[in-house]
Amino acid sequence: MTMRSALKKNTVVFLPALAGLAMMGLVGCSAAGSQAAEADYPSKPVTFVVPFAAGGPSTVTALAFASCLEKGLGQPFVIENQPGASGGLAMQEVSSAKPDGYTLTLGTNGPLVMNPMINKLNYGIEDFTSVGVMAQMPTVLVVGEDSPYESADEFFAAAEKHPGKLSVAIPGATTSAAIELKRLSDEYDIEVTAVPAVGNAEMTTSLLGGHVDALFITDHQDVQSRIDEGSFVPLAVSSPERAGWYPDVPTLAEQGFPELVNAVSVFGVVGPKGLPDAVVSTLEAELQTCSADPAVIKQVGEMFIPEQFSGAGALDEIFADMQDLYEPILGQK
Amino acid sequence: MDVLNNLGLGFSVAFDPMNLLFVFVGVVIGTAIGVLPGLGPTATIALLLPITYTMDATSAVIMLAGIYYGSMYGGTITSVLLRIPGEAASVVTTFDGYQMTKQGRAGPALGISAIGSFIGGTVAIIGLTFLAPVLAKVAVAVGPASYVAIMVLGLFLVTSLGTGSTMKSLCMAAIGLLLSTVGQDPITGTARFTFGIPSLLGGLDFVAIAMGLFGVGQLLHSLERTEKAQAITTKIRNIWPSRKDFRDSSGAIARGSLLGFVIGVLPGGGGVISSLASYALEKRRAKDPSRFGKGAIEGVAGPETANNASSTSAFIPLLILGIPSNVVLAMLYGALLLQGITPGPSLIEDRPDIFWGVIASMYVGNVMLLILNIPLIGIFIQMLRVRTGILATFALMVVMVGVYSINNNPFDMWVVLIFGVFGWIMIKTGFDAGPLVLAFILGPILERSFRQSMLISGGSFDIFITDPISATIFGILAVFLAYSFINNRRRAREATAPAAVPVDTRVEAK
Amino acid sequence: MSAIKLEAPQGTEADPAATPGRHAGRYRLVPLVLLATGIAAVIGSWRLTLGELNSPGPGLWPFVVSVAATIAAGILAIVPDTEAYEKWTRRTTMLAGGVLSLVVFILLFEAIGFVVPSVLLLLLWLRAFGEESWRLALVLAVGGTAVFYVGFAVLLGVPFPDDIVVGTITRLIGM
Structure with a gap:
């Protein structure tokens, strides 16, 4: 009697889970295949941590790029939303992960640059390796x-x-x-x-x-x-140049505030410090391909993917500039 | 009628065999995850998000919406049977629902919730079909000042609905507000009461606190008392609500539908406020308010109805204005964005198939849920036949794993354990967890809107008078307080002898 | 904060038929703990800076709230509310065991994954608190763990910490 009712309870839970599994299977099949990457990397699924709750622009951007990277590199890119501490938890976790390219995260202004300035957290931008920009x-x-x-x-x-x-x-x-x-x-x-x-x-x-x-x-x-x-x-x-999609809208700089050109959200791909160069260049190249992929562009919004792809070096510079800019205003370190 | 034509289009979309299947899958998943504490609709939709975008846009939204309102049905079950509320809105259900279970009336409690949920949901969909554009205006008119008033009203309701003494409820509500300040300041980002623990920066998780105080607290309490493992079977009297139950709760269901529909449009705390308001209303209307908290069926029927009605009307701001009013709907919004569709004022013209298809699918989904839930009640009741020791052990494990799955962070397991011990102490010492948990939800909204109001008004309180909604609510509150004050004094003068029956003596069933 | 509260039950065990007058101390215990918490929070929020009404600081709201909590707890400490107060019993010590088992469970869960601690916890609770037979307890513990693991980790994709049991098995099969 006991056992039977316990089982009944479980079947109820299992039905939908099975449905979920079936769907995941379908997705998996369509994504697998394609050409393999040149190097060994990636040889197993890559975890891509998003430092915000699911549903926002960050998740949309990450999902769009993940499915494209998956096609290009032949391994699933699994999105893991890790909100909490305004993204601080996710960044902390990734900064202490093994720098093997199997744990990556979305680096952006708040969690990556500003958070460690405001709160005591065990990371800073120096604990990450930049790969490239997804969207701005x-x-x-x-x-x-x-x-x-x-x-x-x-x-x-x-x-x-x-x-x-x-x-x-x-x-x-x-x-x-x-x-x-x-x-x-x-x-x-x-x-x-x-x-x-x-x-x-x-x-x-x-x-x-x-x-x-x-x-x-x-x-x-x-x-x-x-x-x-x-x-x-x-x-x-707020961008330094007028935005192509609002040609008639002036920039703040044109309005007589030449310094105010920095309120731009950057969604970059970053990994833990010490990511091997080979891994960075594989990812960087694929990221560049993806930022020209029509499906990705449609999902993220064409205006938000810069026409000129910014790679690892450029992203490093972007974050360093942000650091210099915010430090005197927020910093207490 | 234009609306009827459009609804016809909607039903032609909803009755597409593929979409029917997805409504079904959605409501089944929703019910199941509603039953699993911890794993709420938010986490589930997050897990399914990558899958949905390989699907057709309409089917995806239909399924995700089904998960959302389906979980509202499922959330009731653990609240009633085990006193484990899986989400904020069902906290109120534990008050009388769990007492009904103890009295062997779990069946009627679940039955009336299913029926109430169906009626509330359906009334709200009818409202959504015909009144959506009007109500969308209301959603926008509610600014920071109005929120302050609504949250103050909510807190007022919270402290008045406890089963224990008012002072204890007040004390618990204040502690709840205090706990909600843990984490980053919503305005300046400063860390408050985090003791250098990074996991606390994001604040304490509501689900972890609620499951700790209610679920684990209750489990520890029963652990202490299990003489010999025994089943509650003997106490199960009837599975279906009696004619008297229906008569008692019909008014509560009608009022709950309306309250839930109107309040659900409010972004943020809509769901909780609606079930709270319904409970408070029923308690106030009752001839004998002392029955509440001891297994009054209206105390289950009203809030459950209101909660489902509000989860449906919460779609109004999303579909009409493109403004998601809670986390789950924000997730749905994300799902639509992934499909290259931006929900907004133009959705109704650009993609009538989605707009009306989703609405029509809700009619279908609610019928499915009712049909699905009636036999399920019978099955879930059987759960009570399992010996308490086994049931408690498995419930504990579900809570521990469920709470981990919210943020994939073991920290939340510690939170649930610590609050479990608090919950047990509170049961022992006659403090109610309800006011604490509900205040915990309302607190942050109150603080944020208060500070926003002060910023906008430059520190002047006039903003609460110039804002029509807030002026009305504060006015009503003031009149009410003055009235009950005068009333109390008159009564005190008239009855010099202690004629008053001690209303709040709680009879804890042993 | 938790430590204070945890100790509370053990000190006051099995005190039959208390009259409020003589044993008012135990009714005051919880209000006094809450009072202390409230006062600590008042000081804490003061230190967070209160700001002004037109630009409230991070401490203002916690300050208001903790003052309210302190007042409410203070009133309860002066005029204790004895109603719905349950007696502490001998079995209260069982509870300490239950809490301890959960502490061990969480620590092990973080260290060696879900499977082993889950079997142990289920076994302990079924056997010690549920008083089931060894055989049934063992079957339910192993079966339950399998169901939980498959349900959450496999089907729902919840990332559990690295698991020594599942890790070993997958390595042996060579996946």
């Missing part, structure tokens, strides 16, 4: 469709006139967006009130509901579709 997303200043400010000029003029009166939602207090706004007030004496929110969804809500005056938001598909449809009006972008 600028931050864009947007207002609602019935905002009184129709251009960046009007917006900044109003901000200068009434310091601290305009509220601008940002994706969090320890993001490059927050730092740029802080520098806007420190270096150019234009003060807006930054309202840290959690994620694009909350920011979108607060602008649509008229709770804040503007957003300084990481550009992504959702922002794109709002701009296309007219409920968001872009005033300025």
Whole structure:
């Protein structure tokens, strides 16, 4: 009696699990095959740790590239979401993993560069080996469709006139967006009130509901579709050059803030310190191929994959620059 | 009618044999993972995300949505049978559900939850079909100031619904709020109360705390008392709710459907607030509120209904505005992005097949869940026939493994163990875990919105008066508090003799 | 914090029919622990800096909350609430064993993976607390472990720590 009911309980759990297995099998079959890589690497599945909860842009980007790398290198790239400690846990784990190329992670501004400056964590950028850039997303200043400010000029003029009166939602207090706004007030004496929110969804809500005056938001598909449809009006972008997809929107630099060109989220591939050169170059080459792959481009969004691929060296430089930039503002080391 | 045409299109999508299969797979997986504590819809959808993007977009969303609302049905089962709430919204169900099990009424408790869930879910889908655009406006109108008011209201409900004394509930709610501050400050990122432990930077995990306080606490408590391993079998009276049960809970189900539907639109705490509000409402309406916490069937029917209604109406902001209102829906959003589809205001025109297909599939999925759950209740009831020692041992292992699987971090196992010991002490000393756990969920939202409000208003409290929603809620709260204060004083003056029956004496069934 | 609470039960064992007046101390134990926690948190949040209302610091909210907790615990410590208070019994010591077994389980789980600690924990609980026969306990422990492993690690892909048993088996089969 006892045993039977215990079994019954288990079958209920097993049915869906079996369905899941069947589907995983299907996926596995379609992904396997293809040409093998030149070198020995990779000869077993690669774990790719994403330092955020599943569902966000980071996961979407990682999944898109993982399936492409998988095709190219003949081994599964398994995405493991490891949120917690704002990505600190994932980075800590990867920094102490064996540098054999079978544990990689998504390196980006917050978890990799800023987190160790704010909190005591056992890693820094020097504990990682860069491989290459997957995607770059600028931050864009947007207002609602019935905002009184129709251009960046009007917006900044109003901000200068009434310091601290305009509220601008940002994706969090320890993001490059927050730092740029802080520098806007420190270096150019234009003060807006930054309202840290959690994620694009909350920011979108607060602008649509008229709770804040503007957003300084990481550009992504959702922002794109709002701009296309007219409920968001872009005033300025944070990248050094104008963005190809908003040719009419000025950069902050053009608006008279030449220093403010750094609020760009970089999604790079990094591994633990001491990754062998052969592994780095294999991955780097494949990453470059993937960043031209139409399927990847469609999933990540064509504007976010830089036309000019940035490899290991370039990514190293990007992170080093970020470190230099944020250290005086955040650093306490 | 335009809507009916569109719904016709939706049903033609939903009744596609392949999609029917995916609805079925979704609700079955959902029920199963709802039953497994720890492994909630979030973790499951994360696991399935890479698979979905080889599927057709509509089928993928239909299946993932099925997992989500299916898990709401499944979550009830462990709350009622073992006092292990798998997710926030079913914490409230443990109050009366577990008491009903102890009285041998697990069957009616589960039966009424399944029926309530079906009605709540269906009412919400009908609302979603016809009222979605109107409600979407409400979702956006709720800004930081309104949130402060809603969360204060929620906390007020939390402290008033405990079974123990109000002071104990207040104390536990404050401790819950305090525990929720562990981790990084939501605004400045400063580490608070983390004692240098990196795993604490992200805060304590709700599921780990809830399963520790309720599940493990209860298991330790029963461990202490098992005289000789014995089954609860003898106490199982009937499997199906009686006519009286239906009569008692019909009002609760009707009110729960409406409450859940409206509150579910709120991003963030919608699910919990709706079940809390429903419980508080039923307790207040009851002729004899002292029955609550001791196995009142309305205390199970109302919150379960509200919780399912709210999980359905939570789709409104996602489908209409492209704003995911909780983690699970954010995951669904990600699944759509992977398919190259950006949910947003244009979804309804660009991809009516997805929009209406998903809605239609929810009607189908809810019917499937009802049909699926009725025989399942019989099976799950059989679980109680297993000797307590065996049941407790396996439940413990499910909790330990389940909690590990949330973040794949053994740290959460420690959290569950420590809170298990706390939970056991609380049972021994008559403190309720409910207010603690619920305050733990509401706390961070309250803090964040309060600080956002203060930033926006430049430190002025006027913002709570100028915001219409917050002004209304605070107004009602003030009137209510004044009324009950005056009422209490009058009663105290009238009844100089201690005529009042001690309402909260809890009879712990041994 | 946990250590304080863990010790609480062992000190006050089997105290029959307490009257609130004479044994009020034990009803005060939990409120006093909570009071201490509250005060510690007040100090902790003060040190986090409170900030001002128009720019609240990280400590402001924890400060408000811990003051509330301290007041509530203080009231309970002065006027203890005795209702729904259960007596400590001899079997309370069983509980210490149960908690200890879980501590060992988690430590082993991190060190040598899921399989061995799971069999041991299931066996212990089934045999010692469930009072099942050795044979049934062994069958359930091994069978249960297999089901859990297949369900979570294989089918759901939950990454358990490296497992000595599964690791050895796969090496022997040569996978």
